[in-house]
Amino acid sequence: MVRGLSRRNIFWLKALIHLLSLGWASLTYYRAGTDQLGxxxxxxxxxxxxxxxxxLLLLCLIISPLVRWSRISQFMxxxxxxxxxxxxxxxxxxxxxxxxxxxxxxQLLLSEIVKRPYITVGFSAWIILLALTLTSNKAAQRRLGRNWQKLHNWVxxxxxxxxLHYIWSVKSDITQPLVYIGMLLLLLSFRKDKLLKLWR
Incomplete structure (x- = not known):
């Protein structure tokens, strides 16, 4: 029988996510401000x-396959x-x-969005993430009903x-973007049945 995670485990896992996400960002901006970032x-x-x-978005997409594989639903x-x-x-x-x-x-931002395809797709992705963030709470889920899942499939x-934004923004070596695309395709392959239904 697979043992689940306790509330304490989840608390410390969330605390770790907060610490790494905020701490890493703070350290990077500090390094940039003190000329330590190249x-x-x-x-x-x-x-x-x-x-x-x-x-972080890839980590979100890992959760569902991880739950199915580990049978530990608390990861959700x-x-x-x-x-x-x-x-x-x-x-x-x-x-x-x-x-x-x-x-x-x-005004230059608007011009960049229109003229540069990689910025166009990047900004489009940002708009989708904004919509998903604003509707990520339980109140929005109750209010939207079945449409909530339809909206969040836009992830x-x-x-x-x-x-696409990543690989188009790279000027020379595209090895790393290709690796990320490969990881994304792998994660999407775990949802191939769901994705096929969405396209029907």
């Missing part, structure tokens, strides 16, 4: 926050937290781009757009 700290920040958002209790931090990192990514790269030139599209 020759191009802005690029370092953008890469860190973008990869962080992608990593951390999925929402991982999703919120995925959006938090995506928000840092967008905010850092606007603040450091565009110098708060909002798969968001993940695909993020992968």
């Amino acid at each position: 020759g191009d700290p802005v690029e370092g920040i953008l890469h860190f926050t973008g990869i962080g958002a992608f990593n 209790q951390v999925r929402r937290l991982l999703g919120l931090y995925a959006f938090f990192y995506a928000l840092l990514h967008l905010a850092s781009y606007i603040l450091f790269e565009l110098q708060l030139e909002w 798969y599209l968001a993940a695909g757009l993020i992968a």
Whole structure:
């Protein structure tokens, strides 16, 4: 018989997620502010926050297969937290781009979204993650009813757009983006029956 996780285990697992997500972000911004992040700290920040958002989203997608494999349903209790931090990192990514790269030139942001395909798909993914974050609570789930699941199935599209944003934004070596795309395709393969139903 598979033993589940206790409330204490879940508490400490959530505490670890908070500590790593907030601590790593704080340390990276501190290093950028003190010239310890290489020759191009802005690029370092953008890469860190973008990869962080992608990593956390992939962790969200790992939860369901992990529950099926381990038969420990309590892992589902951390999925929402991982999703919120995925959006938090995506928000840092967008905010850092606007603040450091565009110098708060909002008209330039609109121009970039329209003219640069990798920014178009990245911003589209951000909008989806925003919608999922705003409706991630139980009140929204009750209010939306069956439509809640339909809305949150858009996470798969968001993940695909993020992968596309990543590989299009890389100027030379695409090895790492391809690895991430491979991991995403692997995780989506565990949901192939569900995805086929969504396309029907």
